[in-house]
Amino acid sequence: MLETGTGPIDGAVYVPASARTVRWGRLPCADTPPVAEIPSGGTVTLDTVSHEGILEDQGRDPVAFFGAYGVRPDGVLRDARELAASAVPRDPVRDGPHVVTGPVRVASARPGDVLRVETLSLRRRAPYGIVSTRHGRGALPGEFAAKEPEFTFCRAEDGTGRIAYGAGREARFPLAPFLGLTGVATAGGEPAHSVPPGRHGGNLDIKHLVTGSTLYLPVQVDGAGFYAGDPHYAQGNGEVALTALEAPLRATFRLTVLRDAAAHLLRRPFAETRAHWIPVGLHEDLGEAMRDAVRAALDFLRERHGMDGHAAYAYLSAAADFEVSQVVDRVQGVHCLIRKSDFPS
Structure with missing residues (x-):
C-alpha cells in the first residue's frame, strides 16, 4: 500500500x-x-x-x-x-x-x-x-x-x-x-x-x-x-x-x-511512445471518431514528414493501426499507431 x-x-x-x-x-x-x-x-x-x-x-x-x-x-x-x-x-x-x-x-x-x-x-x-x-x-x-x-x-x-x-x-x-x-x-x-x-x-x-x-x-x-x-x-x-x-x-x-x-502544429491531443506516434480522433459518433483519427494522422504525416496527401493516405492503409480507445465516454475515441521505425530519423 x-x-x-x-x-x-x-x-x-x-x-x-x-x-x-x-x-x-x-x-x-x-x-x-x-x-x-x-x-x-x-x-x-x-x-x-x-x-x-x-x-x-x-x-x-x-x-x-x-x-x-x-x-x-x-x-x-x-x-x-x-x-x-x-x-x-x-x-x-x-x-x-x-x-x-x-x-x-x-x-x-x-x-x-x-x-x-x-x-x-x-x-x-x-x-x-x-x-x-x-x-x-x-x-x-x-x-x-x-x-x-x-x-x-x-x-x-x-x-x-x-x-x-x-x-x-x-x-x-x-x-x-x-x-x-x-x-x-x-x-x-x-x-x-x-x-x-x-x-x-x-x-x-x-x-x-x-x-x-x-x-x-x-x-x-x-x-x-x-x-x-x-x-x-x-x-x-x-x-x-x-x-x-x-x-x-x-x-x-x-x-x-x-x-x-x-x-503550434499540435491543435489537438497527440501522444507518442518510444515506438509510435499516436494521433487521436474524438467524436460522439464512433464512425466520425474514426474519420477524425484518419484526418489527424494525415495532418501529422503531411506537416511532420512532408508526405503528400495520397502517399500519406496509402501509408496509413498499408501500415498504420487504428484502435478504438473507448466507446463508453459519450465522446468516442479512436487512436492511430504510426511506427517511428517506418520513417527516417
Missing part, C-alpha cells in the same frame, strides 16, 4: 489526494485555483484515487465495500476513506464519477502553447481494483442492463490481474498502469464534466499512455492547469464493459511548455 506521504515520491513537488487538492466529477477551468506550481520542465508527483468503492451506488463507504471482498480495513487507502466521508461537492446526477487531482500551474504556460506531459513513473497504491458495469452503459447496454450495478473485484499483484470465475478458476492478464484522465484546464468559468474527452484531453482512456509515454495538450489558460485522475491498472481497447481495471496510482510527470513552430 502507498499511503499519503509514504514510499517513493519521484517528483520535485508532491500533491497528495485530499479534500483541498481534488475535484470530484468536474474538471478544472480558468477560475480553478492551483494546488501547486512548478516551472516549465519541472516534475510533479500526484496521488490519484479511484472512484470505485466510494461512489453512492457502492454505499460511499470503501471499508464496507471492499470488506465484502475480504479486504481488511487497513487495506483501504486512508485518502479514499477520507474523501468518501468528506464534503467535497459532487452531484451524482449531473457530475461525472472521476476523482481529479490538481490543477498544477506551470508558471510560463500561456494559451496557444502546448504542454508536453511526460509520464515518468506510475506506482500502484493497492493490490486490487474493480471493473464495473452500471447505468445501462457500455458497448452492450441492451444485453447487460441489470437493474443493479455489477462490480467485479480483481486481485492485482506481481504484475498480473486476476478475475475469478467458476469453481477455483481465474483469468489472468498483464497489468499496464496508466491514467485514463490527464488534461489541461478549459477556458471560461464553467468546470467541464469529467466523462467526455476533448481538445483539453481529459478522459482520453488511451491504454498506451503508460510510463515512458508523452502526451501533448494545447494550453487554453494561463498556467495550463494540469490535472490527472481515473487511474487504471489495465484496460482493453474499447473499455467495453464501461470501466477498465480501476485502482489508485501515484503518478509522476515532467511538464514542459512548448511554443516553437512545431508545437
Whole structure:
C-alpha cells in the first residue's frame, strides 16, 4: 500500500489526494485555483484515487465495500476513506464519477502553447481494483442492463490481474498502469464534466499512455492547469464493459511548455511512445471518431514528414493501426499507431 506521504515520491513537488487538492466529477477551468506550481520542465508527483468503492451506488463507504471482498480495513487507502466521508461537492446526477487531482500551474504556460506531459513513473497504491458495469452503459447496454450495478473485484499483484470465475478458476492478464484522465484546464468559468474527452484531453482512456509515454495538450489558460485522475491498472481497447481495471496510482510527470513552430502544429491531443506516434480522433459518433483519427494522422504525416496527401493516405492503409480507445465516454475515441521505425530519423 502507498499511503499519503509514504514510499517513493519521484517528483520535485508532491500533491497528495485530499479534500483541498481534488475535484470530484468536474474538471478544472480558468477560475480553478492551483494546488501547486512548478516551472516549465519541472516534475510533479500526484496521488490519484479511484472512484470505485466510494461512489453512492457502492454505499460511499470503501471499508464496507471492499470488506465484502475480504479486504481488511487497513487495506483501504486512508485518502479514499477520507474523501468518501468528506464534503467535497459532487452531484451524482449531473457530475461525472472521476476523482481529479490538481490543477498544477506551470508558471510560463500561456494559451496557444502546448504542454508536453511526460509520464515518468506510475506506482500502484493497492493490490486490487474493480471493473464495473452500471447505468445501462457500455458497448452492450441492451444485453447487460441489470437493474443493479455489477462490480467485479480483481486481485492485482506481481504484475498480473486476476478475475475469478467458476469453481477455483481465474483469468489472468498483464497489468499496464496508466491514467485514463490527464488534461489541461478549459477556458471560461464553467468546470467541464469529467466523462467526455476533448481538445483539453481529459478522459482520453488511451491504454498506451503508460510510463515512458508523452502526451501533448494545447494550453487554453494561463498556467495550463494540469490535472490527472481515473487511474487504471489495465484496460482493453474499447473499455467495453464501461470501466477498465480501476485502482489508485501515484503518478509522476515532467511538464514542459512548448511554443516553437512545431508545437503550434499540435491543435489537438497527440501522444507518442518510444515506438509510435499516436494521433487521436474524438467524436460522439464512433464512425466520425474514426474519420477524425484518419484526418489527424494525415495532418501529422503531411506537416511532420512532408508526405503528400495520397502517399500519406496509402501509408496509413498499408501500415498504420487504428484502435478504438473507448466507446463508453459519450465522446468516442479512436487512436492511430504510426511506427517511428517506418520513417527516417
